[in-house]
Amino acid sequence: MTSPRSRPSDPHAAASSDVSASSASAPLRPAKRMQMGDIARLAGVSIATVSRALSGHPAIPAATRDRITELARSVNYQVNVGAASLRKRDVKTVAVCILVDRLQSISDPFILSLLGHIADALDQRGYALLLTRASTEQPDTITHMVENGQAAGVIVIGQFIHPDHLNAPMLRGVPMMVWGAALPSMLYPVVGTDNELGGYLATRHLLEQGCQRIAFLGEHQHPEADLRHAGYRRAHAERGLMPAPQLEINSPFEPGHTRQRFASWLTQAPEFDGLFCVSDVMAVNAIAVMAERGIRVPHHVKVVGYDDVAMASHVHPSITTVRQPVDLAGFALVEGLFAMLQGQRPDSTVLPTVLMVRESSSDSVEDGTHAP
Amino acid sequence: MTSPRSRPSDPHAAASSDVSASSASAPLRPAKRMQMGDIARLAGVSIATVSRALSGHPAIPAATRDRITELARSVNYQVNVGAASLRKRDVKTVAVCILVDRLQSISDPFILSLLGHIADALDQRGYALLLTRASTEQPDTITHMVENGQAAGVIVIGQFIHPDHLNAPMLRGVPMMVWGAALPSMLYPVVGTDNELGGYLATRHLLEQGCQRIAFLGEHQHPEADLRHAGYRRAHAERGLMPAPQLEINSPFEPGHTRQRFASWLTQAPEFDGLFCVSDVMAVNAIAVMAERGIRVPHHVKVVGYDDVAMASHVHPSITTVRQPVDLAGFALVEGLFAMLQGQRPDSTVLPTVLMVRESSSDSVEDGTHAP
DNA sequence: TTGAAAGCGCTAACAC
DNA sequence: GTGTTAGCGCTTTCAA
Numbered sequence: 001m002t003s004p005r006s007r008p009s010d011p012h013a014a015a016s017s018d019v020s021a022s023s024a025s026a027p028l029r030p031a032k033r034m035q036m037g038d039i040a041r042l043a044g045v046s047i048a049t050v051s052r053a054l055s056g057h058p059a060i061p062a063a064t065r066d067r068i069t070e071l072a073r074s075v076n077y078q079v080n081v082g083a084a085s086l087r088k089r090d091v092k093t094v095a096v097c098i099l100v101d102r103l104q105s106i107s108d109p110f111i112l113s114l115l116g117h118i119a120d121a122l123d124q125r126g127y128a129l130l131l132t133r134a135s136t137e138q139p140d141t142i143t144h145m146v147e148n149g150q151a152a153g154v155i156v157i158g159q160f161i162h163p164d165h166l167n168a169p170m171l172r173g174v175p176m177m178v179w180g181a182a183l184p185s186m187l188y189p190v191v192g193t194d195n196e197l198g199g200y201l202a203t204r205h206l207l208e209q210g211c212q213r214i215a216f217l218g219e220h221q222h223p224e225a226d227l228r229h230a231g232y233r234r235a236h237a238e239r240g241l242m243p244a245p246q247l248e249i250n251s252p253f254e255p256g257h258t259r260q261r262f263a264s265w266l267t268q269a270p271e272f273d274g275l276f277c278v279s280d281v282m283a284v285n286a287i288a289v290m291a292e293r294g295i296r297v298p299h300h301v302k303v304v305g306y307d308d309v310a311m312a313s314h315v316h317p318s319i320t321t322v323r324q325p326v327d328l329a330g331f332a333l334v335e336g337l338f339a340m341l342q343g344q345r346p347d348s349t350v351l352p353t354v355l356m357v358r359e360s361s362s363d364s365v366e367d368g369t370h371a372p
Numbered sequence: 373m374t375s376p377r378s379r380p381s382d383p384h385a386a387a388s389s390d391v392s393a394s395s396a397s398a399p400l401r402p403a404k405r406m407q408m409g410d411i412a413r414l415a416g417v418s419i420a421t422v423s424r425a426l427s428g429h430p431a432i433p434a435a436t437r438d439r440i441t442e443l444a445r446s447v448n449y450q451v452n453v454g455a456a457s458l459r460k461r462d463v464k465t466v467a468v469c470i471l472v473d474r475l476q477s478i479s480d481p482f483i484l485s486l487l488g489h490i491a492d493a494l495d496q497r498g499y500a501l502l503l504t505r506a507s508t509e510q511p512d513t514i515t516h517m518v519e520n521g522q523a524a525g526v527i528v529i530g531q532f533i534h535p536d537h538l539n540a541p542m543l544r545g546v547p548m549m550v551w552g553a554a555l556p557s558m559l560y561p562v563v564g565t566d567n568e569l570g571g572y573l574a575t576r577h578l579l580e581q582g583c584q585r586i587a588f589l590g591e592h593q594h595p596e597a598d599l600r601h602a603g604y605r606r607a608h609a610e611r612g613l614m615p616a617p618q619l620e621i622n623s624p625f626e627p628g629h630t631r632q633r634f635a636s637w638l639t640q641a642p643e644f645d646g647l648f649c650v651s652d653v654m655a656v657n658a659i660a661v662m663a664e665r666g667i668r669v670p671h672h673v674k675v676v677g678y679d680d681v682a683m684a685s686h687v688h689p690s691i692t693t694v695r696q697p698v699d700l701a702g703f704a705l706v707e708g709l710f711a712m713l714q715g716q717r718p719d720s721t722v723l724p725t726v727l728m729v730r731e732s733s734s735d736s737v738e739d740g741t742h743a744p
Numbered sequence: 745t746t747g748a749a750a751g752c753g754c755t756a757a758c759a760c
Numbered sequence: 761g762t763g764t765t766a767g768c769g770c771t772t773t774c775a776a
Binding site for chain 2: 745746748749751752753
């Protein structure tokens, strides 16, 4: 290929994405694809024998099996999975569908983390991962991936404001598992943490730290956030308290919105000395907004986040947060889906929730774990 | 977890506490899958006509086309893409392969962001996205996805320490595009930013801010990081300076390592008043480590990161960084891949690089763009 | 304009 | 053990 292109003298003018302009150098060789018949001919056996040898059929003696396997590898032959799936009527692919409510792009690192662990679990089972998105406007993607044969089942990440939207695929017989909060109206199995407990632990911790007026930053309409809010109320109620409505800041998950809402709330905010955010990303944003106004964390306000994404322990001050065990989650989602694929009806799973106490909520505590 | 039959083998079984959903409620119906023959029978036409109608073949009059389309939708029929691909010998799927050098899990938010934009561009083209990973031990994944017919081409994110590993798939005729640095030895087209320029802009900015001793935090073996380091040297050289070797901290991208290396470097560090990190995640970590030791940013040390991930502008202090236009990148990668699929030989693309000046590098500057 | 028929690349009875 | 054969669900000549 040509050597790396010369640098644009002015980087701004260099929106030079004219990729399609192809240099007519070495023609990309068509790469004639091998197929089973070729291997059969080369090995002097029938196609059926090659198929059996390559799939380790017991009837084929080890000697020929090895010979054929070796031959196949030497010519870079790979069985066409599409054709095999068609014939076997069995797709070794799972769709992972990320729900986006307002067509915003995925951005929360928590999602990537969960996705990574799902990928691990799927890999381990020999399944491929088809990544898709769905919005409230196009909720059918989930169903389609299975009905058009691209995937055997679907793992859904995130929930719509109205979780019932997800009942439809389930009713149509789509094998699916959902990450999120378990609500009574759901027909599908979910894997998640105990959000109410998480909210409770976070809030109780703040109360124990001496906070008197704890604000809540999150979106009520969102099922998980709402449960965390319930935990927030319970922790208060347990002490005979009731948080003032003015302390509740209703904000969607997107960072941009969070900053704006929180900043404008601050201008007319009642006094507060604690803040519980329904995600770490929100917490980071809130802390930054406060810092700009001279409000110091944890000195003036103690903060607790949610998720325990990597960032939470990497920023300064490090963020006290409610941990969601993303590794177990990925595993449980995949296990559950395979159970469904075998016709079972897996239960929903509630994963353990732990409060990670860090700097943002206490002036002198080392990073560590605090069990409920 | 009390399911009778389907207890997912939870590695930390004791940890799983509660179960909240139903067990034998909704009967998971087998969901007899429709196929084209069924639609044909229902519509009183042949399979061929259904196929043509559904794919908008011009020979079919609009009336019958609509009738069949409507019928298909009313019974939730979806064309089996696997079978269609097989027949058409044309897979509408692209594999996105994330390279992991040390089998670590993906974690940098930059990756997720890029992935999201690739997904957008692919969606728009009507292609599905197969997510895969490859490590130095298993670099063949890239080739396999195409050779076994699962994907038409591959987009590779990240580069190995030895980018030449990626030449093999290219030589085998695998259509592929790579995100990363363009090096002379590469046979494949890449999309990336001008890393040398980025490093230069970052360092020059620090010098302009009055920094005298600027440390470099990054991994030399990594192609992109190394180019940024070259820019770092050039900015110095331009002023007749040469950074002391002790100011170079060689650290892999993983946050854990970064903290450790940087912290131990700090204990015996020479004086420094500037720090250029090859990623924003590293910058955030470094700032936190310094904060723990009472080193304030930007007061004592001015910091510049790289990537401009969302977090960079959300933390406090917000991070001055070199922006990588992830939206253009996703687009260019996909465009380039499609060019290859059409037998063209796209050039490598260098995307514009801009320095985003924020709080971490100047005591009193508002968030904004600073042209080079 | 529509239908019949021949495969796409592979697997699995069912023979031998 | 191995080969023959009949499809998997669809698209597309080719004929009508």
